[in-house]
Amino acid sequence: MNSEIVVETRNLSMHFGGVKAVDRVNFNLREHELRCLIGPNGAGKSTFFKCLTGQLAPTSGDVVIRDFNGTGRLPHQIARLGVGIKTQVPSVFDGLSVNENIWLAARRWHGAARARSLTDQTIERLKLGDIRSDLVGLLAHGQRQWVELGMVVAAEPWLVLLDEPAAGMTHDEVERTVEIIREINQQATMIVVEHDMQFIRMISSKVTVFHEGRILIEDTMDVVTADPRVREVYLGHGTS
Amino acid sequence: MDLFFALALQIVYGIASLVLISLGLAIIFGMMRVINLAHGEFLMLGGYTVVISTNHGVNIWFAMLVLAPLVVGIIGVLVERLLIQFLYGRMVDTLLATWGLSLLFVGLVTSIFGAQTATTISPPLGVINIGDYSSSAYELFLIAVTVVLLLLVYAVLKLTKLGLVARATMQNDDMASALGVSTKRIYMITFGLGAAVSGLAGGLLAPVTGVLPSIGATYIAKAFITVISGGASILAGTTAASILLGGINGIMAFLTGPTLGEVALLATAIILIRLLPTGITGRFFRKSL
Amino acid sequence: MSWTRENRWRAALVLVGVIFTLAAPGVLELFTIINLSTAIALAILALSLGLIWGYGGILCFGQTAFFGIGAYAYTIAAVNLGGSSWAVLIAILVAAVFAAVLGYFMFYGRVSDVYMAVITLTVTLILYSLLRRTSGPEYKIGNALLGGFNGVTAPPLNLPWSPYMPLFPEHVFYVGMGVLIIGYIICAWLIQTHFGRVAVAIRENELRAELIGYDTRFYKLAMFTIGGAIAGAGGVIFANGVGRITPDIFNLYNSALAIIWVIVGGRGTLAGPVMGSFALFYLTSWLGTQGVLNNNLVLGLILIIFVLAVPRGILPTFVGWWDSARSRRAMQRRELKVRRRRSRRSSELQEAADE
Numbered sequence: 099m100n101s102e103i104v105v106e107t108r109n110l111s112m113h114f115g116g117v118k119a120v121d122r123v124n125f126n127l128r129e130h131e132l133r134c135l136i137g138p139n140g141a142g143k144s145t146f147f148k149c150l151t152g153q154l155a156p157t158s159g160d161v162v163i164r165d166f167n168g169t170g171r172l173p174h175q176i177a178r179l180g181v182g183i184k185t186q187v188p189s190v191f192d193g194l195s196v197n198e199n200i201w202l203a204a205r206r207w208h209g210a211a212r213a214r215s216l217t218d219q220t221i222e223r224l225k226l227g228d229i230r231s232d233l234v235g236l237l238a239h240g241q242r243q244w245v246e247l248g249m250v251v252a253a254e255p256w257l258v259l260l261d262e263p264a265a266g267m268t269h270d271e272v273e274r275t276v277e278i279i280r281e282i283n284q285q286a287t288m289i290v291v292e293h294d295m296q297f298i299r300m301i302s303s304k305v306t307v308f309h310e311g312r313i314l315i316e317d318t319m320d321v322v323t324a325d326p327r328v329r330e331v332y333l334g335h336g337t338s
Numbered sequence: 339m340d341l342f343f344a345l346a347l348q349i350v351y352g353i354a355s356l357v358l359i360s361l362g363l364a365i366i367f368g369m370m371r372v373i374n375l376a377h378g379e380f381l382m383l384g385g386y387t388v389v390i391s392t393n394h395g396v397n398i399w400f401a402m403l404v405l406a407p408l409v410v411g412i413i414g415v416l417v418e419r420l421l422i423q424f425l426y427g428r429m430v431d432t433l434l435a436t437w438g439l440s441l442l443f444v445g446l447v448t449s450i451f452g453a454q455t456a457t458t459i460s461p462p463l464g465v466i467n468i469g470d471y472s473s474s475a476y477e478l479f480l481i482a483v484t485v486v487l488l489l490l491v492y493a494v495l496k497l498t499k500l501g502l503v504a505r506a507t508m509q510n511d512d513m514a515s516a517l518g519v520s521t522k523r524i525y526m527i528t529f530g531l532g533a534a535v536s537g538l539a540g541g542l543l544a545p546v547t548g549v550l551p552s553i554g555a556t557y558i559a560k561a562f563i564t565v566i567s568g569g570a571s572i573l574a575g576t577t578a579a580s581i582l583l584g585g586i587n588g589i590m591a592f593l594t595g596p597t598l599g600e601v602a603l604l605a606t607a608i609i610l611i612r613l614l615p616t617g618i619t620g621r622f623f624r625k626s627l
Numbered sequence: 628m629s630w631t632r633e634n635r636w637r638a639a640l641v642l643v644g645v646i647f648t649l650a651a652p653g654v655l656e657l658f659t660i661i662n663l664s665t666a667i668a669l670a671i672l673a674l675s676l677g678l679i680w681g682y683g684g685i686l687c688f689g690q691t692a693f694f695g696i697g698a699y700a701y702t703i704a705a706v707n708l709g710g711s712s713w714a715v716l717i718a719i720l721v722a723a724v725f726a727a728v729l730g731y732f733m734f735y736g737r738v739s740d741v742y743m744a745v746i747t748l749t750v751t752l753i754l755y756s757l758l759r760r761t762s763g764p765e766y767k768i769g770n771a772l773l774g775g776f777n778g779v780t781a782p783p784l785n786l787p788w789s790p791y792m793p794l795f796p797e798h799v800f801y802v803g804m805g806v807l808i809i810g811y812i813i814c815a816w817l818i819q820t821h822f823g824r825v826a827v828a829i830r831e832n833e834l835r836a837e838l839i840g841y842d843t844r845f846y847k848l849a850m851f852t853i854g855g856a857i858a859g860a861g862g863v864i865f866a867n868g869v870g871r872i873t874p875d876i877f878n879l880y881n882s883a884l885a886i887i888w889v890i891v892g893g894r895g896t897l898a899g900p901v902m903g904s905f906a907l908f909y910l911t912s913w914l915g916t917q918g919v920l921n922n923n924l925v926l927g928l929i930l931i932i933f934v935l936a937v938p939r940g941i942l943p944t945f946v947g948w949w950d951s952a953r954s955r956r957a958m959q960r961r962e963l964k965v966r967r968r969r970s971r972r973s974s975e976l977q978e979a980a981d982e
Contacts, residue, residue: 151838177840189838191831202828205821206840253839373745424935429741430686431934434890437688437883438930445924555879559752562745597760604753608732611746615736 101129104257104287105150110159112145112311119145121311122159132279132288134298136322137308138332143291144186146308147261150289151183152176163257182255182286186262188242192235196226196245199234203249220252224278240271247278258282261291276300295323307331344471349588351477354484356580358543359557360564361487361572362536367565368572369508369528371429372422375436377561378554379443380533384410384540385549386447398462406541407534414533418526426525440554447551454550461545480542487535492573495627504528505627563607569617573627578618583607637815640898641808648804652797661796664868666908667803668694670901671810671861673888677900678814679854680889682823684830685847686740689747690885692754693855695876697722697862698781699758702872705782707769712787719859726855727848734844734851748882755877778873781866794867803864807901810857814897817853826850880923884911887926890933893940902942 105127112120120142127133135143148154150161155170162168168176177183191199200220205213221230224244229237234245243263250258263279264272272294279301282288292298298305298319305322307314309331315322322328363377374380384406391401421439425432461476495501507514507524515521540557547553564583568575586606591599614621652660676690701718705711729750733743760766762775771779783793784802794802817823829836829843836843866872875881884907892903911922937944 153834172842173834173837174840174842177838183838185834185838189832189835191828191835193831194828198824198828202824202836203839210821249835249839373741375748421931421935430744431938433688433741433744434886435931435934437886438927438934441880441883441923441927441930443927445921445927449921449924555752556756558879559749559756562749566742566745597757600753600757611738611742612732612736615738615742 103127104129104164105289106160106162107146107149108160108162110146110149110161111157112142112149112154113157118311120149120156123311123313125306125313127287127289129287130283131304132283132290132302134302134305135289135291135308136293136295136298136305137314141308141331142311143308144261145311147259147289147291150176151181151185151259153185177253180253180256182250182253182258184243184246184250184258184260184263186265186291188239188246190234190242190246190249192233194234195231196234196237196248197221197230199245200226200248200252204252207253216252216254220248223251223281224248225274240267243267243275244278247275251282254285256286258286258288260288262293263290264292264294264297272297340471344473345588345592347473347477348592349585350481352588352591353580353584354481355543356560356564356584357484357488357576358480358539359536360561360568360576360580361491362532362534362539363561364565364568364572364576365491365535366529366532368570368575369504369532370525372426372432372529373429373436373562374532375433375558376417376440376443376554377536378556378558379440380410380414380536380554381540381543381557382447382549382551382554383413383443384537384542385544385547385553386451387537388541388544389549390451402541402544403538407538410537410540411530411534413537415526415530417533418529422529423522423525444551444554451551453552476545480546483542487538488573488577491535492627495572500527560603563604567607567610567614567617569614569619569621571619571623571627574623575617575619578623579610582610582618634815637811637898641812644804644808644811648801648808652800657796660800661868662912664796664800664803665865666905667800667807668861668865668868669884669888669908670904671803671807671864672858672885673892673900673904674807674810674814674897675854675857675861676885676889677892677894677897678817678857679850681894681896681900682818682830683826683847683850683854685851685854686744687747687851687854688744688886689749689751689882690854690858691877691882692747692751693722693726693858694862694865694885695751695754695872695874696725697859698866698872698876699779699862700859701863701866702779702781703768703771706771706779711782711784714782715784715863718863719856722859722862723852723856726858727852730848730851730855734847737844748879751877751882752879755874758874758877774873776874778871778875780871781869784863784867799864799867803868806860806864810860811897811901814857818897822846822849880926883926883930887930887933890938890940891929893942893944895939896942896946899940899942903940 103126105125107123107125110120110123110125111118123146125146135146137143145154149156150163150168152168152171152173152175160167160169163176163179163181166179168179173183191202197217201213201217204216204220208216221227224247226241226244226248229241234242237245243265247263250260260279264275267275276297279288279290283301290298290301303318304316305319306316307322307328314327314331315325359381362380363374366372366374366377387406387409388398388401391405392398396405417439421435422432425435461474463475463479465472465474495505503514503519504524504527507519507521511521514524547556564576564579567583568577568579583603583606587599587603590602610618651663655663672690672694675693676687679685679687679690697718700721701711701714704714704717708714729747733746738746758773759776761773762777764772766773766775773779784799785794786792818827825836825841826846829841829846833843836846865876888903888907889900891907892901893899911926914920914922914925933940939947
């Protein structure tokens with residue numbers, strides 16, 4: 099299957115003072131793929147992610163999302179392209195109800211009536227019905243992550259970027275999240291930053307390994323986990 | 339030529355005053371990220387200390403250089419212990435509480451000393467002549483004191499153990515406390531020192547401006563503008579912003595009069611903040627002190 | 628707007644306001660009515676800050692700037708134009724434009740919360756010090772002298788487009804209450820529109836609002852401008868209530884008052900700050916008469932105490948107690964039902980066992 103490339107970075111770099119958090123990364127992603135970004139702490143995955151979402155303006159290089167030059171754009175401009183984003187630490191409206199949170203996401207791109215039905219559908223789909231009137235700030239961590247996922251899908255994006263969607267979840271919650279992600283992947287192209295290897299095995303085919311700001315290797319999970327360089331990088335034997 | 343020197347003196351004096359009134363605020367903000375809205379009142383209290391003690395026979399130099407910083411420094415420590423320390427991390431609440439404190443101080447001083455000046459005192463040192471122009475020798479003295487003060491603060495921060503520990507705490511307080519530093523004490527000392535510097539400044543400026551309970555308000559706008567324009571670095575930021583803003587103020591004041599001079603200062607500050615929202619030292623001289 | 632519980636309370640409040648407006652001039656003395664007009668003007672200022680801070684999350688320490696600009700602009704325009712009708716509109720427009728320009732610099736410059744507070748306060752103080760220096764005859768706009776620290780006398784409001792028919796003080800009271808009530812209704816409506824809900828969301832989490840696709844800078848600018856316009860309208864009423872506008876309107880004390888109304892009355896409500904402003908107006912007037920405690924002192928203490936101990940303000944705290952009392956009663960009723968059911972079941976079992 100040779101679908102078009104929908105996300106591309108060319109020589110993307112992000113420097114913080116002397117630190118090269120992202121170092122000349124060339125990355126591309128095809129339509130309907132679900133790619134996981136993995137790597138040890140400090141490898142540059144989240145920084146790279148933030149360059150894609152507009153939270154950071156890269157020092158050099160380009161970010162291209164389906165012909166649109168997304169380099170250094172503001173987050174709302176990226177979102178406007180139809181991109182749904184979930185951040186590492188859940189960005190949700192703590193003082194508002196679950197319903198209001200999801201409604202705000204739905205209402206951005208649709209009229210009042212469609213927004214209301216989309217909100218109901220999303221709450222159904224994510225099984226948030228019992229807690230729909232509760233304040234998000236009072237929910238458990240896993241539930242908050244799902245509310246955020248709900249906000250992402252309610253906008254019906256074609257590209258979904260998730261940063262650690264399974265962080266801090268129990269085993270059951272992780273399974274549920276895997277289901278949700280597989281469902282989303284049926285319509286949308288996805289990039290998921292994650293640490294949890296089990297989780298990654300359950301959802302993806304191709305994986306990109308980051309190390310010291312660069313892409314170390316890009317292949318299926320089996321190939322990657324068997325690669326001795328990846329072992330070194332994670333377990334730290336010898337120098338890299 | 340004489341005009342040039344007289345004018346230059348005025349401008350440098352203007353810059354030095356800005357540094358004086360802003361340095362205490364910059365120390366507290368730069369080290370603790372606390373914006374102290376009662377800063378103007380620290381200056382005011384320094385001024386009152388000088389005026390009241392000289393009226394009771396204390397030597398003016400002693401009052402200005404020793405007594406004022408001491409008294410206000412102690413007040414600063416008390417404020418930190420009784421109020422500020424409960425609000426760390428809550429920046430908006432700190433702003434509000436220090437604003438309340440500012441009102442409190444104004445109210446207290448008005449209640450005790452009345453709404454008018456205790457008595458004014460005239461600037462010591464008389465007049466110096468630059469050709470046809472005469473300037474106040476006191477202004478020269480203030481410029482000299484400002485330079486000494488900057489060097490002193492630099493020396494304390496760079497060369498003493500206290501300075502090192504304080505800078506470490508400012509950059510990463512978790513790490514510092516993991517290394518055994520009592521961050522509480524550091525904050526208390528830093529706030530006290532910042533207050534002391536403000537008290538000194540207020541005392542030094544008392545002969546020039548006179549003292550009123552409400553005089554804090556006249557200082558605070560300029561101090562804030564200077565500190566925010568300067569950015570996070572205490573010394574480099576305050577100095578750079580003072581030079582820029584004070585310079586433009588002085589030149590415009592000479593050309594068009596004091597009111598437009600003020601307007602020019604403000605306009606410069608607004609443009610500066612728009613272009614460099616994190617201040618001058620947010621972009622230039624980043625690693626400086 | 629739907630008939631939520633909150634909206635029902637708001638409607639009740641509006642009704643009380645209307646009744647009060649109609650009844651007061653018959654019951655209260657003229658002096659009280661005139662005094663009230665000033666209090667009403669300040670209440671409108673409180674409303675504007677309650678809107679942008681409580682709902683919009685915009686921390687503006689200098690809301691009195693727009694209030695004072697409204698007052699000055701009204702006065703200057705009325706003096707120049709010889710009548711109040713256009714002056715009122717000009718005043719509100721000038722205040723709004725000023726807010727828009729300042730807001731543009733701050734929001735599009737991505738200034739942080741704390742800096743914004745300091746910058747807005749500084750702007751107000753700058754207005755204070757600049758206007759104090761305008762004593763000479765050369766400082767004037769058109770025919771209107773700025774008057775320095777003595778200020779300017781404000782021409783009274785007149786019937787629309789009839790400059791020779793000035794309004795009596797009771798009528799100023801009616802106009803003031805009208806502006807307050809209509810302003811309140813507008814604000815209540817606004818926060819329930821899509822726009823308003825987005826503004827509240829931005830207060831909760833600006834990043835998430837951006838990630839959804841809202842340009843938060845624009846929303847904050849719009850809220851800020853609307854708040855400035857409302858404050859400006861308050862300034863017009865103030866000019867009429869007080870008669871003479873001085874630069875003192877911009878001083879630290881009055882700026883602090885505005886913040887205190889919202890903190891004491893309740894951040895996150897519209898009625899709270901309004902009631903807070905009335906309460907503090909009468910408190911400070913009374914303090915002024917008995918002369919024992921200095922106003923600054925008392926206000927400073929109130930601010931400190933509220934920040935440390937009652938951060939949400941009086942109204943939300945009361946509402947919180949009321950709500951938790953209701954839910955406790957609801958829980959107790961549920962408990963009672965469960966216990967009755969259990970005891971009925973066990974007595975049924977007992978009977979069955981006995982047979």
